[in-house]
Amino acid sequence: MTEPSATSNPLNVIVATDCGSTTTKAILIEKVGNEYRQTYRGEAPTTVEAPFEDVTRGVLNAIAEIEELSGRKILDGDKIITPCRDAKTGVDIYISTSSAGGGLQMMVTGVVQNMTGESAQRAALGAGAIVIDVLASNDGRLPHEKIERIRTMRPDMILMSGGTDGGAVTHVVEMAEYISAAEPRPRFGATYKLPLIYAGNKDAQPQVRKILGEKAALVLTDNIRPVLERENLTPARDKIHDLFLEHVMQQAPGYKKLIEMAGAPIMPTPAAVGVIMETIAKREHLNLIGVDIGGATTDVFSIFEGLFNRTVSANLGMSYSISNVLAEAGLANIMRWVPFTLDEQTLRNRIKNKMVRPTTIPQTLDELQIEHAIAREALRLALIHHKSLATALKGIQQERTISDVFEQQQSGKTLINMLKLDLIVGSGGILSHAPRRVQSMLMMVDAYEPLGVTRLSVDSIFMMPHLGVLSMINERAATDVFVRDCMVYLGTCVAPIGQGKEGERCADYVITFPDGRVDKGQLSFGDLRLLPLASDQKASITIQPVKQVNLGAGAGVSVTREVQGGVVGLLLDGRGRPLQLPAEHDAKVAMLTKWFKAVDLYPKM
Amino acid sequence: MPHSYTPGLTVTEQTTVRRRRMLSLSGTVLVVAGETVRANQAVARAELPGKVYPLNLANQLGVAPDEINEYLIKKTGDPVQKDEILAENKPLIKWFKTEVLSPVTGVVESVSTITGQVLLREPPRVLELLGYVDGLIVEVIPQQGVVVETECSLVQGIFGIGGETWGEIVIAVTAPDEILLPRHFTGAMKGKVVVGGSFISSDGLARAKDVGVAGLVIGGIHDKDLRALLGYDLGVAITGTEQVGFTLILTEGFGTIPMAEKTFTLLSAHVGQLASISGATQIRAGVIRPEVIIPKRITAAHSPATVLQREGIRIGDQVRIIRDPLFGKIGEVASLPSDLQKIPTESEVRVMEVCFADGSRVMIPRTNIELIEGC
Numbered sequence: 001m002t003e004p005s006a007t008s009n010p011l012n013v014i015v016a017t018d019c020g021s022t023t024t025k026a027i028l029i030e031k032v033g034n035e036y037r038q039t040y041r042g043e044a045p046t047t048v049e050a051p052f053e054d055v056t057r058g059v060l061n062a063i064a065e066i067e068e069l070s071g072r073k074i075l076d077g078d079k080i081i082t083p084c085r086d087a088k089t090g091v092d093i094y095i096s097t098s099s100a101g102g103g104l105q106m107m108v109t110g111v112v113q114n115m116t117g118e119s120a121q122r123a124a125l126g127a128g129a130i131v132i133d134v135l136a137s138n139d140g141r142l143p144h145e146k147i148e149r150i151r152t153m154r155p156d157m158i159l160m161s162g163g164t165d166g167g168a169v170t171h172v173v174e175m176a177e178y179i180s181a182a183e184p185r186p187r188f189g190a191t192y193k194l195p196l197i198y199a200g201n202k203d204a205q206p207q208v209r210k211i212l213g214e215k216a217a218l219v220l221t222d223n224i225r226p227v228l229e230r231e232n233l234t235p236a237r238d239k240i241h242d243l244f245l246e247h248v249m250q251q252a253p254g255y256k257k258l259i260e261m262a263g264a265p266i267m268p269t270p271a272a273v274g275v276i277m278e279t280i281a282k283r284e285h286l287n288l289i290g291v292d293i294g295g296a297t298t299d300v301f302s303i304f305e306g307l308f309n310r311t312v313s314a315n316l317g318m319s320y321s322i323s324n325v326l327a328e329a330g331l332a333n334i335m336r337w338v339p340f341t342l343d344e345q346t347l348r349n350r351i352k353n354k355m356v357r358p359t360t361i362p363q364t365l366d367e368l369q370i371e372h373a374i375a376r377e378a379l380r381l382a383l384i385h386h387k388s389l390a391t392a393l394k395g396i397q398q399e400r401t402i403s404d405v406f407e408q409q410q411s412g413k414t415l416i417n418m419l420k421l422d423l424i425v426g427s428g429g430i431l432s433h434a435p436r437r438v439q440s441m442l443m444m445v446d447a448y449e450p451l452g453v454t455r456l457s458v459d460s461i462f463m464m465p466h467l468g469v470l471s472m473i474n475e476r477a478a479t480d481v482f483v484r485d486c487m488v489y490l491g492t493c494v495a496p497i498g499q500g501k502e503g504e505r506c507a508d509y510v511i512t513f514p515d516g517r518v519d520k521g522q523l524s525f526g527d528l529r530l531l532p533l534a535s536d537q538k539a540s541i542t543i544q545p546v547k548q549v550n551l552g553a554g555a556g557v558s559v560t561r562e563v564q565g566g567v568v569g570l571l572l573d574g575r576g577r578p579l580q581l582p583a584e585h586d587a588k589v590a591m592l593t594k595w596f597k598a599v600d601l602y603p604k605m
Numbered sequence: 606m607p608h609s610y611t612p613g614l615t616v617t618e619q620t621t622v623r624r625r626r627m628l629s630l631s632g633t634v635l636v637v638a639g640e641t642v643r644a645n646q647a648v649a650r651a652e653l654p655g656k657v658y659p660l661n662l663a664n665q666l667g668v669a670p671d672e673i674n675e676y677l678i679k680k681t682g683d684p685v686q687k688d689e690i691l692a693e694n695k696p697l698i699k700w701f702k703t704e705v706l707s708p709v710t711g712v713v714e715s716v717s718t719i720t721g722q723v724l725l726r727e728p729p730r731v732l733e734l735l736g737y738v739d740g741l742i743v744e745v746i747p748q749q750g751v752v753v754e755t756e757c758s759l760v761q762g763i764f765g766i767g768g769e770t771w772g773e774i775v776i777a778v779t780a781p782d783e784i785l786l787p788r789h790f791t792g793a794m795k796g797k798v799v800v801g802g803s804f805i806s807s808d809g810l811a812r813a814k815d816v817g818v819a820g821l822v823i824g825g826i827h828d829k830d831l832r833a834l835l836g837y838d839l840g841v842a843i844t845g846t847e848q849v850g851f852t853l854i855l856t857e858g859f860g861t862i863p864m865a866e867k868t869f870t871l872l873s874a875h876v877g878q879l880a881s882i883s884g885a886t887q888i889r890a891g892v893i894r895p896e897v898i899i900p901k902r903i904t905a906a907h908s909p910a911t912v913l914q915r916e917g918i919r920i921g922d923q924v925r926i927i928r929d930p931l932f933g934k935i936g937e938v939a940s941l942p943s944d945l946q947k948i949p950t951e952s953e954v955r956v957m958e959v960c961f962a963d964g965s966r967v968m969i970p971r972t973n974i975e976l977i978e979g980c
Contacts, residue, residue, distance in 0.1 A: 324840030
């Protein structure tokens, strides 16, 4: 592999790719004056599958598109010219992320399902993996069922956890015995040993080595739960990344070549996006939720009070997994977002046709609206999934004071607090490539139902993975491009909590715009109002909710906040929280039509 | 020079296909290179290790895990019959004797003095791998499998369910746009591959099952009928292991869609011939489409396989529109404008002009067409 050249050569021209399950996206980043900018973009179908079975074909095709658009010669046959030879030839480094071939699929084990089992799951998810099963001593399955399950699944890697350091070894050794008996085989090929990371009770390491040392490519690392009250996920995550490169990537079609072409380690796409999300939250001291909705999976990231969590909903997506969104959400939940009459059979057939031909795009307005309806449900379900895993540690004793007497909180409470949420970041084809930015904003508002005051943004053309891997070798270049070309601030949503009859008063507001203009008005229940406020502008808003309505400070309590603008503007959402749509079809269509018109969501509504 | 391609489905009268037949675990290959094989002939065999039954002897005998070796009657590697004594204690009073019987017939695989657990393994199960197509063995991968080559006609479908099977081709309708009705099925179709037209309803599917057809090749079905057939809502298109009584292949998609004329004509020309079919579909990396393979003849002297080359799309190519509002229509590429065009959704995309048989022309996003490949 080429050594990262960050220190040896100045990086002025960078080409980065993300090899997705459907498309390989390439971007060119150039130093323009004193700052880095994303200048050109190209894409091509991913070529992991037959007849090519070589991921680098798609990479070269996507880069060739950049060559055509930019006039820069980057390729010499099947090779990328590095470093730059002159102003129009070559690039200084090539870097890449990948989620092609189904991403990194892992099986994790623990002793107690909602303790070490969940910790192992969080470690794997945080490293960018899809967790295909969580086995635990108390998961309710009989021993032979566990063994059968391990045998039939073909993961890329197994992460074993269980027990605190110095505690009992029996259960974790028992799990090692099950794995040994099952003789698990890796997903790609039968010629190499399955990578297995042991991150459990350190006292059991000798026994685990004895049982599994011959049967798997065993790696021992620090316990992810050394004591009950503390998680230590980083060593296990680092090992997952190492093994992903050393073992898994080497087996996937064409990846050996890709690793040789790249000037820095290939990262799993979700891991790279996670790096960017964490960077945004830390730099601006924000609580944020990020989402990357793809064709096969939807990844959700959150950072609350500095705690990072990531989940992947492996079968919620807009093409390969679109039919599963229908299966999980149910027809009624999708239909509630469709602003016209459509019979069930037609909708079902259309969704299945998208599933079997995943690369097609909506050609008519009604098809676009159907896809946006499905996206709302995929986003909603993925957040529910995320909330269930992004929790405080379960099973630990909590200190209670007298003030906690009236608030009996359970251990393992979700960390996601929508009232404390500052920013929602959207990424992925359906959000990044929506014909109107307001469509992305409303999809996220409808799916997540933000409470109080929340800012929203979107990845301009889907380049967060590229910037995530870039930040590993050149933080400044990644930050420059992120701020100037990647992050598009959509605006701010103001959403009072409470419900009332349509047309009844919800809140009174006073907005003072930067030019001194003052807008006073009343927000009624059922209203959706969009006010222009540019990206570089801030306004002050004072909202006086009616007595049963809350904006975060308590029912009926006035709130004054500074709000940031965006390419869409300031969205006043008086539709109530929780958001409820009329059950009756005609009333629902009329309501959706009113909302969509109010924000100019689609052409010729 | 790299080039982009538009994915397509192959429908061709004459091609050579190779099918890699691999055991899921190491075993024995039963044929040699150059040998001709039949679709239903075993080409390799493997022994699937038997199921494992863990038994916690320490708990059952009420002893510490590190003491269990003292109580074992059967040691690691010993064969054991169902209900045979595995371990027993030796109390002073025989009334307190505890015997642990084997729940299965097999061997004692391991004994753990840390957990007190004994693992018993059932005898292995023999797995036979069949040839799937009549053809010639062109490669043997020792202990793993073979590559079978056949000269054939080939039809790829868009979606299917059910595994590999074979049977004679029967055409049940008179035209590609005719609906396949329950009354079209006869007892003579048992074990055959039945080709229909544009659609089959749930009643038709039930009738096909009753008759015992081996496979069904049809333009389209409704999703609700698929759900009824499977008994669940299919979430992700990874299929091939379903057992609904027959293998089902859709050539066009979901809904009532006439089978492409070219597909129908090709299949009609092979009535009475043996076809190997598979409903296995995987629409993810390593895409697999369902297929109908009609082998021509088996010759010992083999020439190198001609792999279909996918090329960039060209004017005059036959294409299928794969998205509403013209879903399922088939036409020819009339022009390929290079500039982006705004479509009704306001997206700016690359398009192509498609000309239909009646002379009408429309602009369609390039991602919304599919090449009908093969000559």
